[in-house]
Amino acid sequence: MRRKLAAGNWKMNGTAAALDELAALAEATREARAEVLICPPATLLSRAADRLSASHVTLGGQDCHAATSGAHTGDVSAEMLRDAGASAVILGHSERRADHGETDAEVRAKAEAATAAGLTAVICVGETLEDRENGKTLDVVRSQLDGSLPDGSTGDTVVVAYEPVWAIGTGKVPTVAQIAEVHNDLRNSLIQRFGGETANAIRLLYGGSVKASNADDIFAVAHVDGALVGGASLKAADFAPITAALDAS
Numbered sequence: 001m002r003r004k005l006a007a008g009n010w011k012m013n014g015t016a017a018a019l020d021e022l023a024a025l026a027e028a029t030r031e032a033r034a035e036v037l038i039c040p041p042a043t044l045l046s047r048a049a050d051r052l053s054a055s056h057v058t059l060g061g062q063d064c065h066a067a068t069s070g071a072h073t074g075d076v077s078a079e080m081l082r083d084a085g086a087s088a089v090i091l092g093h094s095e096r097r098a099d100h101g102e103t104d105a106e107v108r109a110k111a112e113a114a115t116a117a118g119l120t121a122v123i124c125v126g127e128t129l130e131d132r133e134n135g136k137t138l139d140v141v142r143s144q145l146d147g148s149l150p151d152g153s154t155g156d157t158v159v160v161a162y163e164p165v166w167a168i169g170t171g172k173v174p175t176v177a178q179i180a181e182v183h184n185d186l187r188n189s190l191i192q193r194f195g196g197e198t199a200n201a202i203r204l205l206y207g208g209s210v211k212a213s214n215a216d217d218i219f220a221v222a223h224v225d226g227a228l229v230g231g232a233s234l235k236a237a238d239f240a241p242i243t244a245a246l247d248a249s
């Protein structure tokens with residue numbers, strides 16, 4: 001049985017004042033059965049970990065380097081994230097793929113580093129609008145999945161987040177049929193590569209303009225085990241109802 005996961009990606013948002021929102025989220029979701037994961041900027045991780053030490057909310061990074069340490073100015077290793085209190089790390093987000101030219105091979109190497117450091121890698125895949133309009137959605141997503149997940153991935157080491165690029169921060173959401181098609185295909189691809197038992201333990205998240213108002217419909221889709229939420233994860237008042245919708249699904 002896959003435990004549902006409500007994950008929040010704060011992206012490049014949040015200074016010390018945002019820690020109060022985390023505390024409010026922990027309070028508002030204290031009865032949640034789903035895992036509640038927040039990925040704040042790296043600068044807030046250790047303070048967030050201190051603030052949440054007695055709570056069920058887990059923490060993650062938004063990226064890591066593939067190396068453990070070394071001459072990589074400005075980068076953060078998986079081990080450092082773990083040391084700061086993270087249990088997970090988002091990898092291959094489309095904003096990293098677009099802004100930093102990250103390839104599937106780099107994402108995979110980072111995921112291997114995350115696993116070695118004991119972090120769960122939340123690996124993002126998703127098509128652009130152009131891909132979708134050209135009928136290439138499944139090809140693109142399959143190829144990213146194949147290239148980005150390490151061999152030997154398990155339900156403990158990876159989570160896959162399907163995030164159509166055109167739905168991120170735009171208020172546009174795919175139809176439930178479109179989400180169902182991709183999630184079903186992701187599950188089948190995982191089964192082909194890792195076998196049924198392992199594949200069925202890997203959680204699949206949907207991400208892209210998830211809000212309390214559309215969460216029920218999205219969470220009713222087969223093989224949607226939760227969400228990776230951007231904008232609506234910044235405020236406890238927005239994110240707690242999404243977590244509640246996930247629990248109710």
Ligand SMILES: O=C[C@H](O)COP(=O)(O)O
Binds near residue numbers: 009168209231
């Ligand atoms: O990682 C989260 C996604 O990019 C979704 O962002 P959004 O909920 O603001 O559309």
